[in-house]
Structures are given as C-alpha cells and as structure tokens.
Amino acid sequence: MGRPLKVAAAQVGAVHRTTSRAEVLERLVKLLQDASTQDVKLLVFPETTFTTFFPRYYITDDEELASYYEYETAETGPVTQTKNVKAFFQRAKELGIDVQIGYGEDTGNGRYNTAVYVSGKTGDVLNKYRKVHLPGSTEPFDLNPNTTNQLEKKYFLPGNYGFQAFRASSLKETCGGSSPIVGQLICNDRRWAEGWRCYGLQGVEILCCGYNTTAYAPQLWGGDQNISREKAYEEAMFHHKLVVQAHAYTNSMFCITAARAGNDDDRHPLIPGSMIVDPEGHIVAENKTEEDELVIATIDLDDCKQGKERTFNLGKHRRPEMYGRLAEEGGVKPPPEV
Ligand code: CDV
16 A cells, blocks of 8 residues: 555434534544544544534524534634534544544634534644535425424525645655645535536545435425435435545545434434545445444555546546536526527
C-alpha cells in the first residue's frame, strides 16, 4: 500500500425527539473510543448528529427549535469550543482521530445545515461545509404526527461556501507524506452530480458524507402513495447506493457515507447504508445493523490514480466548452415544439 489510511463511518442508530443531548454525546464518545481501539484515523459521523433529525417535525415552539442548533458566533468561537458539544471534540483530539460531523449551525445571523472536518492532531477545524441542496418544502405536508415532513427549506439557509476541497494535513504522515485531498457533502447533496464534479476537479481523494434518509415518506417522494414500507425502504437504499457508487467511480475517489439510522420516535424510519466505496465504485465495507456501529476499512489512496489518470482523466477528456448549460441554467428548458 502506497498511501494507506484506516477510515470508518460512525453510523448512529435511533435518536428520538425526547433523547437527551447527554445520551447522544455519550454514544458518540463511545464510537470515538471504539474507533481509537481499532486504530481508525478518520471517522465520519452523520448529518445533524447531536440531535434527532428535527426538520421532519413542524415545530412552532421557538425555544424547542432553537435547542436543535449549535450557537457558533464571534463570542463562542468555533463549534469545537461550544459548551454543548466541546466534550466530543476534546475526546476526538485526545484520541488523535480526524472527524467529520454534521450539526445545525446558528451564527446569530442565519441557520445552516453544516458539517465540520476537525483535525485529530490539533483540534482545529480544517474545513466547514454548509449543505447546498436543501430538499423538501417550506410548509408541512400535514400535521399528523406520523407524517415525516422535510422542512429543511424552512429551518436552514442554503449553504454558501460552495464545494471547497482541502488537504487533511493531519493525515500527511500516515498517508506516505502527502496529505489526502478531502471533500464534504451532506445528505441530499450526494444525489446531485454537480457537487461531486466540483470536487473531482480539485482532485479529491476522499469524499465524506453524512445523511438522514427517510425510509418511508410517500408525500416527499411523490409517485405511488400506497407504496409498502418494505418497497419504500428498498427503493431508498437502492438510490442511495446507486448515486454514491456511480459518483465515486466517475470522479475516481473514495467515499465514506455515515447514516443516522433506526426508527426515530418508533415511527420515522431512516435507512442505514453506511459504507466505504472505492474509486472503482465497489463497496469495500458496509453496515450490518441499523444501530450505532463502526464500518471500517483500510484504504489506499493510490487506488484513485488509475481513474484519475486514465478513464476519468478530467484534464485530458473533458470538453467544458460543451457544458455551458450546466452553469447557465437552473431548471429544465425543453427544446421548442416544431
Ligand atoms: N436529509 C436529507 O437531505 N434527506 C433527503 C431526503 C430527500 C430523504 C435525502 O436526499 O436523503
């Protein structure tokens, strides 16, 4: 192995609306400790990891809504220093593990669906990503407590940092003297080719993606409103794997996906599907449960070379002058009827 790295997805099982932050933190720290025992160097956690996936609820109580965010202002400093969650980041630093973790960010001026990548060496935030593609609606489908809503457009602003890759300098020595090039996505972003290609164009070798993907929400997906729960789950898993494997392959990069899984409140099921995918699109490790679980693999970043230098040598084969529409158009513009 030329540039070996032991990585893992930290899948997190059910977190109910009533689950306390203290309980969640305890579970996350246990995952960190188990990863450390197995010598994992990079651990990827899900989207909005510290709380339940609150955008599924229509929340009218401002205080409750506020409780789901981390306050990250000029006074508090970075999320790693904020009182609710600093114990998690301290432990990661003590154990020397790089982490990516998602959370609701409140800057005082705006709220975002955010993920930070933090160095296990220094405890510094090496990169912050804000989710670009916010799915769902601004109004609830209905107020039935059994309905899984998707109110991210109501609770978050769209991410404004773009798709900026960075070097995980913390992992330089482990990776044969050359820092891995890392990109970040959050959940729905993984379904859009645009972000992946932006990262491919920066030579990304490891794409980290945490998510909360509902296993049953016919109102959200459209189509057959009488779809069975089993079929809906199967479809959600199929599409999750389809996009991750295909985009990892066409951009010649590893991808680590970390699920918030389980059945929240015993009525809002989420798919698992935590996995590590290689640059040829193969799954090299995946979850076995729907609970808290580490999915671990030792990868070799040199395996990205073949795709980057040959089949998907972007500099050699791309024709950007043919792709103008991609940057110019937002929605679909069909050709005129003749
Ligand atoms: N949290 C998400 O972004 N979830 C979405 C929805 C549409 C299920 C997803 O793409 O997985």
